[in-house]
Amino acid sequence: MKIGELAKKSGLTASRIRFYESSGLLRTASRQANGYRDYSPDALVVLHIITSAQQAGFSLDEIRNLVPADLSQWQHDELIGALQRKVQDIEAMQARLARSKAQLIEILADIEAKPDDVDCASNARRVLAQVLPVEMKAVAEAATRPKPSQQGRNLRSRRLG
Amino acid sequence: MKIGELAKKSGLTASRIRFYESSGLLRTASRQANGYRDYSPDALVVLHIITSAQQAGFSLDEIRNLVPADLSQWQHDELIGALQRKVQDIEAMQARLARSKAQLIEILADIEAKPDDVDCASNARRVLAQVLPVEMKAVAEAATRPKPSQQGRNLRSRRLG
DNA sequence: CTTGACATTGAAGTTAACTTCAATCTTAGG
DNA sequence: CCTAAGATTGAAGTTAACTTCAATGTCAAG
Numbered sequence A, B: 001m002k003i004g005e006l007a008k009k010s011g012l013t014a015s016r017i018r019f020y021e022s023s024g025l026l027r028t029a030s031r032q033a034n035g036y037r038d039y040s041p042d043a044l045v046v047l048h049i050i051t052s053a054q055q056a057g058f059s060l061d062e063i064r065n066l067v068p069a070d071l072s073q074w075q076h077d078e079l080i081g082a083l084q085r086k087v088q089d090i091e092a093m094q095a096r097l098a099r100s101k102a103q104l105i106e107i108l109a110d111i112e113a114k115p116d117d118v119d120c121a122s123n124a125r126r127v128l129a130q131v132l133p134v135e136m137k138a139v140a141e142a143a144t145r146p147k148p149s150q151q152g153r154n155l156r157s158r159r160l161g
Numbered sequence C: 001c002t003t004g005a006c007a008t009t010g011a012a013g014t015t016a017a018c019t020t021c022a023a024t025c026t027t028a029g030g
Numbered sequence D: 001c002c003t004a005a006g007a008t009t010g011a012a013g014t015t016a017a018c019t020t021c022a023a024t025g026t027c028a029a030g
Helices: A003-010 A014-022 A042-055 A060-066 A076-113 A120-144 B003-010 B014-022 B042-055 B060-066 B076-113 B120-144
Strands: none
Touching (some): A003 A014, A003 A042, A014 A042, B014 B042
16 A cells, blocks of 8 residues: 555554654555555554554654564564563552542542632642642553663663753 | 752752743742742642653643642632542543453463464564553553643644644 | 646754753852 | 852753655556
8 A cells, every 4th residue: 555545544644654664663665666655554553553652652762662663573572571561560550540549539528528618729739739740640650661671771861850 | 949959859950940930830939139039848849740740741731721820729619620530530541451451461361372383473463453552542541631621722733643 | 648646855844841051140158 | 359159041952753845756537
């Protein structure tokens, strides 16, 4: 299939697909006689993986490391390791979510118990300090964690510094 | 406290703090006689909220809407609404995580049952198509959802075309 | 055989979220 | 008093992730 069709099917722009190829996320597409890129249906899967990972907070750089351009290159053991880590991630997130939810419900009960008579400002501050950091942070950290072990070189930019 | 101290305590750079102020995330700090910014300990809390929200995938623009510069301005009802939506978010994520985990474990069992004799490429493709999209997407969507109702104008940039 | 839709390329433009710079001011310490 | 650390400002620079542009090529349809 040509790039236009792939674009339509994937919901991405052709320019974006070309950009992914040029930045090494997609392995160089084979060409038709005229020079047009020629994609197999597999490309659709790869694109979906890339955009999903992006939505989960991975940078293209991280995705490049996570999903080697050649899909079929994955090593059995690496694969299993990745899956197992993913399960652990999920378990950790579940635990944190459970705690967060309990906290939120407690706070809600607090607030609803005393409608108007309580100082709203301090309440707000207390609540916000709890709500936002806790489960959002947990989620974000779990979701964006680049890759546990492996590749010691390649210093990555800290988000906070 | 002066900006340097706040920077040290928050772990952010002074320039970043000034940037947040100039872009309306932090309410304009009061000034000492000499013109130096003067922060109350509250500023530390606000900064923490901002960076936490950021880590959860909110853009500064979204944070601006979510956390009005003046912490004490929050309305009782709005607050409760926000908290309740947060609980719902958490519940939705928990559900999706549970499903994702079950799927992952199933896949792991599949793979480990037949060590080497199965075509690794197709296995990899099947797995990746499952793993990455499912729970990562769920997490990301829940975490980055801007704000359910309210503010109809202010069209925001779609992430995917 | 010409039009129009779609393809190619490299280069330049865009937005978010900062950082860095340069020039100037304030202030505590030796 | 002088110096060095830290404060101020506006403006310019940086990186990621794309998009837009311009100039040109391909091809099916009328």
